[in-house]
Amino acid sequence: MTSSTKVEEYITDSLLRQDRMPHIWCPGCGIGPAVGCFIRAIESSGLDQDKIALISGIGCTGRVAGYVKLDSFHTTHGRALPFAMGLGLGNPELNVVVFSGDGDLIAIGGNHLIHTARRNVDMTVICLNNFNYGMTGGQMGPTTPLNARSNTSPYGNIEYPFNVPYLVAASGATYVARWTMLHARQLEWSIAEALTKPGFSFIEVLGPCPTLYGRMNKMARGMDSLNYYKENSVVRNGADPKDVDLTSDGPIVVGKFVDIERPTFWEQCQLVIDRAQAKKD
Template sequence: MSAEAETQSAEAETQVEKREVQAEEHPVAPFIRMDRMPHIWCPTCGIGTVVKCYASALENLKLDLDKVAIVSGIGCTGRVAGYMNMDAFHTTHGRAVPFATGLKLGRPELNVTVFSGDGDLSGIGGNHFIHSARRHMDILVILVNNFIYAMTGGQNAPTTPLGANSSTMPFGNFEPPFNLPHLAASCGASYVARWTCLHIRRMTKAFEEGLERKGFRFIEIIAPCSTLYARRNRLGTGLNLLLFFVVFVEIQHGVDTREVGIAFQEKIICGKFVDDEEQTTFLENMNAHYERVLGDKYVSMPPEGGWIHE
């Protein structure tokens, strides 16, 4: 076969393949902006898995997608909002939670998810995170924890385990990291869970619960970052990281969140730690309080928002 013929044959094959791909839509395609594929995440990155589980949760719940909004900050996970086919906002670094707060209070009927990374939510956005939990703000926060600032090139994060290597702790991290489920629970989160990218079904179920509960719901997903975290720490490939989860994850539902801190290459406790369905939310508290003290004079914002129109 001549070189030209070879090329033509290869092109023909590609075209056939393309047609097949178009014909057979991925089950979660309706939830994804397929016109933006392929995504920017590295091979073996865990974020895609988390997105798939979130989309499955939306599908399983048959939620009205028109009323679900998603907000991201900056970073690898910060790109999630950009790939979800719903009202989606890719905001500034660390400010996804307060942006989401405005969305929720501006139109209370919205079901708002914040989807961002450990550095974004617990580093630069840490103050917003704790205050949002404190005031029981009605948002679901999905935090993908890969133990490192990945998009900027592997710098130390508030979640980097003691002793782990990062580009700004080249001799190993000596700062104790956050125990995020404990942080969220102690500040007032109504729902707190942690899973890894290995736990597809449990993660999906947690997202379903998170989307249906009210108040400040926090789900931490431990995700592999082979490009930076694993490489810097000589932990192998994405597959090695998942195998690590197989061996080192312990599921302990309802465990005291003080016990779930993460040490370098030691066990990771997963499970549903808090699920308080009785807790009242910011909006419920505000409405009930004003109804009590102001009576008939109180006018609450309508579910579809405070916009003024003809």
């Protein structure tokens, strides 16, 4: 049998916009591998890909929407979540995914994050956390570890970062997980699980930024961060999110922390329609 299948063809190819390659990400960046996990998760979930919409904000991770061959929206800085909410409420058949960075989702978009989680809006949020603003050249943000250096914390960061899983869990997210991009299998499974779970699912993915954050914090090669993840990560499924703070000398606690049921925002909206129409009749 002759086959035209090229050995270079990967499972991810059909969902990548090949006409946009090469991408802008640096060698050693964690975003690409996380996108690979996302695409494999879509494939393995068996979901109708025409019904998946991908929304990103601004930043290095914000470029994900531009590379994945789905209905995809590259919006403004921090605003992917309310845009995605409107999209999902406008057509409940859509499976809405937000893929964006820590600066975009946690800093400028922080208000939307807590409120979208609180409402339990049906969507999956993948937050690539590389501890800094990459696109603008490596500045500190609300996820930058204490004392870490960046281009706007040249004397060491004096601010305490958010414990992101704790924040979103406290806000009302019904699915919360954290993995590093080294945990490729777990991340893929986790994304697939989140994609098929109703309500607000949030996955934090730690990924290296060797060009900026790494270079300024003694992890100048991508491998340095991966070794750091490998040596310090501990899987603790079901861990209390308040105990998963990232500290400079503590472990990187990864795993699925929250997986609960609560009515989704769409269901609550239908409740309003039912109540209003019952009152009318």
